[in-house]
Amino acid sequence: xxxxxxxxxxxxxxxxxxxxxxxxxxxxxxxxxxxxxxxxxxxxxxxxxxxxxxxxxxxxxxxxxxxxxxxxxxxxxxxxxxxxxxxxxxxxxxxxxxxxxxxxxxxxxxxxxxxxxxxxxxxxxxxxxxxxxxxxxxxxxxxxxxxxxxxxxxxxxxxxxxxxxxxxxxxxxxxxxxxxxxxxxxxxxxxxxxxxxxxxxxxxxxxxxxxxxxxxxxxxxxxxxxxxxxxxxxxxxxxxxxxxxxxxxxxxxxxxxxxxxxxxxxxxxxxxxxxxxxxxxxxxxxxxxxxxxxxxxxxxxxxxxxxxxxxxxxxxxxxxxxxxxxxxxxxxxxxxxxxxxxxxxxxxxxxxxxxxxxxxxxxxxxxxxxxxxxxxxxxxxxxxxxxxxxxxxxxxxxxxxxxxxxxxxxxxxxxxxxxxxxxxxxxxxxxxxxxxxxxxxxxxxxxxxxxxxxxxxxxxxxxxxxxxxxxxxxxxxxxxxxxxxxxxxxxxxxxxxxxxxxxxxxxxxxxxxxxxxxxxxxxxxxxxxxxxxxxxxxxxxxxxxxxxxxxxxxxxxxxxxxxxxxxxxxxxxxxxxxxxxxxxxxxxxxxxxxxxxxxxxxxxxxxxxxxxxxxxxxxxxxxxxxxxxxxxxxxxxxxxxxxxxxxxxxxxxxxxxxxxxxxxxxxxx
Numbered sequence: 095x096x097x098x099x100x101x102x103x104x105x106x107x108x109x110x111x112x113x114x115x116x117x118x119x120x121x122x123x124x125x126x127x128x129x130x131x132x133x134x135x136x137x138x139x140x141x142x143x144x145x146x147x148x149x150x151x152x153x154x155x156x157x158x159x160x161x162x163x164x165x166x167x168x169x170x171x172x173x174x175x176x177x178x179x180x181x182x183x184x185x186x187x188x189x190x191x192x193x194x195x196x197x198x199x200x201x202x203x204x205x206x207x208x209x210x211x212x213x214x215x216x217x218x219x220x221x222x223x224x225x226x227x228x229x230x231x232x233x234x235x236x237x238x239x240x241x242x243x244x245x246x247x248x249x250x251x252x253x254x255x256x257x258x259x260x261x262x263x264x265x266x267x268x269x270x271x272x273x274x275x276x277x278x279x280x281x282x283x284x285x286x287x288x289x290x291x292x293x294x295x296x297x298x299x300x301x302x303x304x305x306x307x308x309x310x311x312x313x314x315x316x317x318x319x320x321x322x323x324x325x326x327x328x329x330x331x332x333x334x335x336x337x338x339x340x341x342x343x344x345x346x347x348x349x350x351x352x353x354x355x356x357x358x359x360x361x362x363x364x365x366x367x368x369x370x371x372x373x374x375x376x377x378x379x380x381x382x383x384x385x386x387x388x389x390x391x392x393x394x395x396x397x398x399x400x401x402x403x404x405x406x407x408x409x410x411x412x413x414x415x416x417x418x419x420x421x422x423x424x425x426x427x428x429x430x431x432x433x434x435x436x437x438x439x440x441x442x443x444x445x446x447x448x449x450x451x452x453x454x455x456x457x458x459x460x461x462x463x464x465x466x467x468x469x470x471x472x473x474x475x476x477x478x479x480x481x482x483x484x485x486x487x488x489x490x491x492x493x494x495x496x497x498x499x500x501x502x503x504x505x506x507x508x509x510x511x512x513x514x515x516x517x518x519x520x521x522x523x524x525x526x527x528x529x530x531x532x533x534x535x536x537x538x539x540x541x542x543x544x545x546x547x548x549x550x551x552x553x554x555x556x557x558x559x560x561x562x563x564x565x566x567x568x569x570x571x572x573x574x575x576x577x578x579x580x581x582x583x584x585x586x587x588x589x590x591x592x593x594x595x596x597x598x599x600x601x602x603x604x605x606x607x608x609x610x611x612x613x614x615x616x617x618x619x620x621x622x623x624x625x626x627x628x629x630x631x632x633x634x635x636x637x638x639x640x641x642x643x644x645x646x647x648x649x650x651x652x653x654x655x656x657x658x659x660x661x662x663x664x665x666x667x668x669x670x671x672x673x674x675x676x677x678x679x680x681x682x683x684x685x686x687x688x689x690x691x692x693x694x695x696x697x698x699x700x701x702x703x704x705x706x707x708x709x710x711x712x713x714x715x716x717x718x719x720x721x722x723x724x725x726x727x728x729x730x731x732x733x734x735x736x737x738x739x740x741x742x743x744x745x746x747x748x749x750x751x752x753x754x755x756x757x758x759x760x761x762x763x
Contacts, residue, residue, distance in 0.1 A: 108215065111453040111460075115217035118464040119224030123198050125471035126227050126234050128478070130493065132500035134541045135237035136178070136190075138526030141533070142169055143179025153331035156546050158529050160517050160536040161571075167546040168332055168339045170279040171238035178236075187491040194236045197244050202227055204247035205433060209440035211254035212406075215449055217456060222440035225463040229371040230429035231470075233354075235495075239426075242280030245269070247433050249284045253291045254437075257406060260314055267318040271325025279340040281326060283430070286416075288319040291409055298405030342544050348552075352543075354426040367425045375432055375439070376418070382442035389445060410438050476762055483714035484762045502608035504634040505577065506531040509603075509610065511632040514622070518575040519558060519568060521584075528577065538573065559587045565599060574613035580606065580674060592649040593681060600649035602626050605638045606672035606716065614651040623652065637670025648678050648686075656686040664696065671704060672716060676723035680730055690731050697728050715758055722751040 141158075145151040152172050156162040169175070181189035202223035209219035227234070234240070249270055256263040266288060274281035292315030299308030323337065330336035353364030358372075417431035449456040476482065478493050486498050497503055502524060508514075515534040525540020539547055539555045554571075558564045564587045568576070576591070576599070578584045591599040591611060602622050603610035612619035625631045626646045633639035644662040647654035660682055667675045679697065682688045704721045707714070729744035 107453045108217065108450065111217040111449055111456055112220075114457060114460050115221040115224075118460045118467075119202060119220045121464060121471070122224035122228045122467045123195075123202055125467050125474065126231050127195055127198055128471065128474045128494075129231050129234060130474070130477055130496050131232075131235035132496045132523075133235045133237050134500075134523040134526050135239070136235070136495065136526070137530040138541060139171060139175040139178045139238055140182060141175075141526055141529040142172060143175035143177070144530075146172060146176055147179055147183075158525070158537055158542075159539065159547070161538055161551045162546050165546055165548075166332075167542065168335060169542075169545060170275075170281075170330075170332070170336060170339065171241070171277065172331070173273075173276040174238040174241050174278060187489055190236060191491055191494075194240075197236075197240050198227065198234070200244050201247060201433065204244070204251050205436045205440075208247055208251035208254055208437040211251060211257075212437055212441045214437070214440045214444045217449060218440050218444050218447065218459075221456075221460055221463065222436045222443070226375070226432045226436040226439075228463065228467050228470075229375050229432045231371070232366060232368045233425075233429040238278050239280070241277040242274070242283070243429055243433055245274040245277065245281070245284060246287075246430060247436070249274070249287055250434065250437065253287065253409075254406070256291075256315075257295070263314050263318045264321075267322040267325065271322035272329050275326035275330055275336060280430070282337075282340045285319065285322055285326065287413065288315075288322055290413060290416075292316045292319050294405045294409040294412070298408065301404070339545075348549050355424050358422050358425060358428075364425060367428075369425065369428065372421060372428045372432065375435065379435060379439050379442070382439060382446055386442045386445040414438055482762050484759060485715075486713050499607070501527050502577070502579065504605050504638060505603060505608040505610060507634045508632070508638075509535070509577070511634075512622075512625075514575070514610075516575060516618070517571075517573050518577050519555075519571075519573045520576075521578045522552075522555060524577070524579075535577075538571075559583050561587075562590070565591055565597070568613070574616040574619045576611040577608070579608050580604075592645075592651070593685065597649065598651045600651040601642060601645035602631070603633070603638075603642050604645040604674060605634075605641065606670075606674045609645075627652065627654070635670070637666070640666035640669045641672060641675055644675065644678065648682060656682060656688050659686065660688055660693075667700060667720075671707075671720035673719040673723040676700075676720055676727055679724075680727040683727075683731060684734070690734055694728065694731050694735075697724050697731070700724055701728070715755065718751055718755045718758065722748050722755065725751065 151157070152169065153166060155164040156167045158167075178190065178193065181193045183189075185192065202220065205223035205226060206216070206219040209222055210216070214222070230243075234243075249266055252262060252266045252269065256266060270281055270284040270288060274284050292312070295315050296308055296312045299312050302308070303311070327334045327337050332339070353362075354367055356362060356364060358369050414435055417427065417434045420427040421431040443459065447455040447459060478490060480487060482493075485493060488498060492498070492503075495501075500523070506528065509532050513534075514532075515536075517536045517538070518528075519538045520528055520535075520540070522540050525537055525542060528535055528537060539551055543552070554567065558567050561567060568574075578588070580588070588609065588611070591597060592601065598614045599611050600614060600623055601609055602612045602619075612622045614620050614623055622631070623646065626643060629639075629643070631639075631642075633642060640662070644659065644666040646652050647659040647662045660679075663675060663678050663682065666672075676697070679693055683690050683693050701721060701724050704717060704724065707717050725744045725748040729741040729748065732738070732741035732744060
């Protein structure tokens, strides 16, 4: 009876621990789901899925970009795109939000199942999944790469399971060769896992029974690995190229220039892709291994159990070392490494914490993981508030992908409303976004990178930003429209194209975030410029229309006099205060010769008016930046007329405004 009471008490304790760990895991999964990330690849997948569903276009010459010259887009994510598009077609943005949640839950579940196959109790198995998901927070977004992060723990679980149910290895071949191979190029890693599993199992059996007997007993592992390789080539619309193409990036230093492909210790850091969580995972892994070795008891004496354990131990050790090396060589593999290491870490924690004896250490471990996740999650909730002063009002998914800052929603509305088409030089991160919203545009380059673009075109795109004469490159390529964001990289090219001596490009659209430029020497785009001046184009808002007209008239190619440009800019600043609107005043004074003292009087009045605007409301960040721009221009104007003390006062105010801007962004973004 005492034994029964003890068993009952232990069972009740385990149920309590399971509830605690499940709640913790659910909270951590929700927190990671909330993490905002700009995702250009999401729109690539959606647009590709739409093309495939509507026209069956897969493994055919590309039609998105005019620079691909009929090359086939090796879209190894084509099935992911179909799933994304169908979810969006069925439920809109809600469908995509639910899809992201479902994939995250699947990742946690597969990690837990893999840990269970290694003898870990349910509570720690789920906790390992939730904790590792949190460690991947800055890499989790709704794009095709998420498919590999889901399939990797699934295959790992099925491999572990096949060690006890041998015929189950054929399921692994189907999952890897048929599904994963058409969802994402990361399936190559799945094939590698299968090969490593086969090798470790056969070597362990050979140590026990010799080569011949081991091969007779373990023939399924190498056979299914070969079968998976064949399926990945035969069952893919890209044939054998499906197997060789993923190696293109790893074998080329050029295609690894993007931040996520850089090594952890790269001299060119990527602040958005944090690495400190990975080092914490490694630290906990090493500490757990040391404690586990100190507590490990006698090994099993049964020869068969020893052989099986030896093979699984070798597999875990080699696979863990491989993913750690991959992560150090490229940040892109940090989430994959965390997920693959999760079951092993769960095994070590299970051996150290021993939840069936005492649940207190496991509860402490759950708290240590949950509390920082909760703290981080509370901060994330501010990002989605409707009164967030950093963002304009938008939907939940739009806020999640930081649409208002990283994409061009109003610009695509302008393009479609005015039926603008033809060749454009586009921001490469917007390729999928523009294709999804404006399929009539023929694009230049984009995030599909090595899948369809060649190295020369990507380098040519960089030259357009950095060259002293970008107009010459655009003319040579037959490009008469430019759709890019305002920013540090693009500003130099924009100024050369529109403000330099002899410039023949001008603005037909500007909203303070994105711009559309037109070539005045091309008859078709010259008509657009004339329509801007005549007020005949359609714009999303009156403020954007006013700013677009002001920027158009400010450019010499428009042929407008400086007074008309100044009046148009004043009207734009009154309707919609923007950083761009006020910085244009400096150009009009110093380059177009407008009276500096008149501009000083105007800017002083506007600065006082802007200071009265109510803070802590949606979009207030734009007001702060507009005030900062007005102060900078004022400081330059005061220095130009010899009033240094006034300029010094403006500089101090600008410094204060910039500090407020940084604090506002840090708090709300």
